[in-house]
Amino acid sequence: MLAMSNTQTAAGTTPEARIEALAALCKASADPLRLQILRVLRKDSFGVSELCTLFDIRQPALSHHLKVLASAGLVATRREGNSIFYRRSELGQQAGLDAVQQQIFEVLDDTALTPELSQRLLLVQQQREDNSRHFFQHNAHKFRQQQDLIASYEQYAATVAQVLDDAPLPQTGTALEVGPGDGAFLAELSPRFRHVVALDNAATMLARARATAAAAGLTNIEFIHGDTAHPALAKLQVDCVVINMVLHHTPRPWQILRDVAACLAPGGVLLLTDLCRHDQAWARENCGDLWLGFDPEELAGWAHDAGLMDIASIYLAQRNGFQIQVRLFGHRGLHP
Numbered sequence: 533m534l535a536m537s538n539t540q541t542a543a544g545t546t547p548e549a550r551i552e553a554l555a556a557l558c559k560a561s562a563d564p565l566r567l568q569i570l571r572v573l574r575k576d577s578f579g580v581s582e583l584c585t586l587f588d589i590r591q592p593a594l595s596h597h598l599k600v601l602a603s604a605g606l607v608a609t610r611r612e613g614n615s616i617f618y619r620r621s622e623l624g625q626q627a628g629l630d631a632v633q634q635q636i637f638e639v640l641d642d643t644a645l646t647p648e649l650s651q652r653l654l655l656v657q658q659q660r661e662d663n664s665r666h667f668f669q670h671n672a673h674k675f676r677q678q679q680d681l682i683a684s685y686e687q688y689a690a691t692v693a694q695v696l697d698d699a700p701l702p703q704t705g706t707a708l709e710v711g712p713g714d715g716a717f718l719a720e721l722s723p724r725f726r727h728v729v730a731l732d733n734a735a736t737m738l739a740r741a742r743a744t745a746a747a748a749g750l751t752n753i754e755f756i757h758g759d760t761a762h763p764a765l766a767k768l769q770v771d772c773v774v775i776n777m778v779l780h781h782t783p784r785p786w787q788i789l790r791d792v793a794a795c796l797a798p799g800g801v802l803l804l805t806d807l808c809r810h811d812q813a814w815a816r817e818n819c820g821d822l823w824l825g826f827d828p829e830e831l832a833g834w835a836h837d838a839g840l841m842d843i844a845s846i847y848l849a850q851r852n853g854f855q856i857q858v859r860l861f862g863h864r865g866l867h868p
Contacts, residue, residue, distance in 0.1 A: 550629075553605075557629055560604035561636050565589075566597050570606060570620060571640045572653060575786055577610070577619035586652050606633065610809075657783050685716050688848055688856050692776060692805055693720045695844060695860055699772070702799040706770045710760060710792065711778035713737065715744030721774065722750040729768065733759040760791035769797040776805045779831075780823040786834040793838035793863075801862045802840060804831065808847070808855040828857055835861045 560566055565587065572578070572586060584594055598618060601607040608621045620637070645653065707725040711732055712718055718741065721728045730745075730753055732738040738757050745753050756764055773792040779785040792802060807825035832842050840861040848856040 556604040573620040577617040703771045707772040708770045709774045712741040715741030728753045768795045771800045773802045789838045804859045
């Protein structure tokens with residue numbers, strides 16, 4: 533084996549390159565506004581216009597700061613149609629400097645947002661949620677047609693039901709479905725569990741789910757109008773949570789995973805179906821999508837933060853180019 537040159541570091545970069553990277557990291561983190569940007573990107577990604585609103589700054593000035601952060605490897609971008617969203621980079625973007633980057637993030641995460649910034653952040657998130665809710669309130673009658681544009685229920689329902697049958701469930705007392713849509717999957721949950729809770733924040737969609745359940749003679753279903761922060765969930769201990777094709781419509785998908793994980797009984801599972809990341813921007817306007825799918829690692833990371841582990845994953849390719857991921861998560865340490 534050849535000996536390592538003394539002009540290289542153990543990380544495989546030259547000392548000069550490492551010093552330059554460290555200088556860029558220090559420069560990027562030496563500005564209060566850039567640190568505030570990194571703070572709000574802790575668990576979210578934002579478009580440029582949203583960041584301009586949050587910090588009351590014009591786009592050219594903001595773009596300069598984002599460029600500095602990106603050059604230092606502190607933020608990463610993703611394009612969704614004509615929009616670019618920014619998020620904090622994962623650790624290890626700069627060779628040998630991940631410890632420094634981690635310390636910066638840890639200090640920021642322990643620092644509270646200013647009251648003004650907290651209020652602006654709440655307004656941006658509320659606007660996202662309102663846009664999604666209004667879409668479904670006004671398009672409930674076209675739910676199936678819009679769903680079929682990307683992935684019809686029939687294309688994934690049988691696989692989801694099979695994963696549910698194969699799940700290591702010690703109990704089958706209560707199931708919770710978040711965002712039941714028109715109620716089709718309730719027919720799968722009703723015979724498998726003694727009690728089923730259907731939760732939706734759009735009243736018109738919940739009414740459609742109720743009508744579907746009534747037509748099918750499903751009598752063990754409780755309907756709740758609200759989101760995963762509803763007080764009723766704090767009293768629930770459920771054996772299974774099902775979230776089918778919902779997260780890409782929600783402003784804070786990671787928070788939903790945290791909320792439902794909190795009401796999972798020991799040994800319970802989360803069955804999650806959603807789109808893999810894609811670049812079909814028309815889905816925003818035509819289907820009410822807030823996110824153009826998710827990387828599998830992204831969902832796994834949010835689940836891990838919520839105290840869950842990956843049990844099983846199935847990926848279904850669609851003829852129209854989309855791909856669906858069916859994921860099963862459970863409490864860490866309680867599943868083999």
